[in-house]
Amino acid sequence: MVKLAAMLRDLALPPRCPGCGEIVAAAHRFCAPCWSSLRFIGPPWCAACNRPFEHDRGEGARCASCLADPPAHAGVRAAIAYGPVARTVALRLKYARRTAYAETAARLMVRHLPAHVDVLIPVPLHRWRLWRRGYNQASLIADELSRLSSVAVDRTTLERHRATAPLRGHSRRARAQAVRAAFRTCGDGVRDRHVVLVDDVYTSGATTDACTAALLRAKARSVTILAWTRVLDDDQPA
Ligand SMILES: [Zn+2]
Ligand SMILES: [Zn+2]
Numbered sequence: 574m575v576k577l578a579a580m581l582r583d584l585a586l587p588p589r590c591p592g593c594g595e596i597v598a599a600a601h602r603f604c605a606p607c608w609s610s611l612r613f614i615g616p617p618w619c620a621a622c623n624r625p626f627e628h629d630r631g632e633g634a635r636c637a638s639c640l641a642d643p644p645a646h647a648g649v650r651a652a653i654a655y656g657p658v659a660r661t662v663a664l665r666l667k668y669a670r671r672t673a674y675a676e677t678a679a680r681l682m683v684r685h686l687p688a689h690v691d692v693l694i695p696v697p698l699h700r701w702r703l704w705r706r707g708y709n710q711a712s713l714i715a716d717e718l719s720r721l722s723s724v725a726v727d728r729t730t731l732e733r734h735r736a737t738a739p740l741r742g743h744s745r746r747a748r749a750q751a752v753r754a755a756f757r758t759c760g761d762g763v764r765d766r767h768v769v770l771v772d773d774v775y776t777s778g779a780t781t782d783a784c785t786a787a788l789l790r791a792k793a794r795s796v797t798i799l800a801w802t803r804v805l806d807d808d809q810p811a
Contacts, residue, residue: 600673
């Protein structure tokens with residue numbers, strides 16, 4: 574029913590830019606000013622965490638923080654560097670029930686799927702938050718990625734069994750501590766499999782680090798993070 578209502582609405586209304594609402598030629602297209610403001614993330618980047626480098630440092634080069642503390646994940650892929658337009662899409666997807674934004678995001682994320690991927694796992698919400706919001710934005714993105722790539726989505730293996738207070742404004746250390754014990758896995762669904770963990774916004778990595786640890790304990794072969802947008806430098810999401 575929801576899909577049908579969306580289709581009828583799309584027939585009646587012209588497609589609009591996901592960034593600013595200007596009328597555009599086709600659904601999920603950005604207008605020229607919004608499109609040119611997007612900073613796409615790509616190489617040269619750190620071989621371990623995919624943080625972009627200003628200059629090419631050569632094959633396999635790692636950033637200082639990955640050299641000091643090698644990550645457990647197999648990379649952090651994100652479509653767009655965090656900025657006003659990426660933020661608008663993320664906020665509308667998260668709070669305004671504008672689920673079409675999941676497709677907008679997935680279309681720009683799909684090229685970042687690693688060569689080997691067996692399953693997509695959205696970062697889960699605690700069931701109370703899921704109940705309040707009615708949907709999990711990461712799960713909506715995972716569904717659209719699945720449709721575009723034919724990789725299956727697993728929504729049952731990884732569970733957020735403890736609610737954590739919003740992490741915004743906390744130190745990196747406090748965030749990590751708060752989410753460390755929030756996730757667990759059940760069943761054998763990820764054993765020996767290459768997992769892509771799907772999220773909307775990648776900030777400090779505390780949440781995805783906790784998910785990655787839980788999935789690796791469940792014997793996943795690798796865990797790569799894939800997000801719509803990633804906070805680089807010191808800008809913080811509002
Ligand atoms: Zn626009
Ligand atoms: Zn790195």
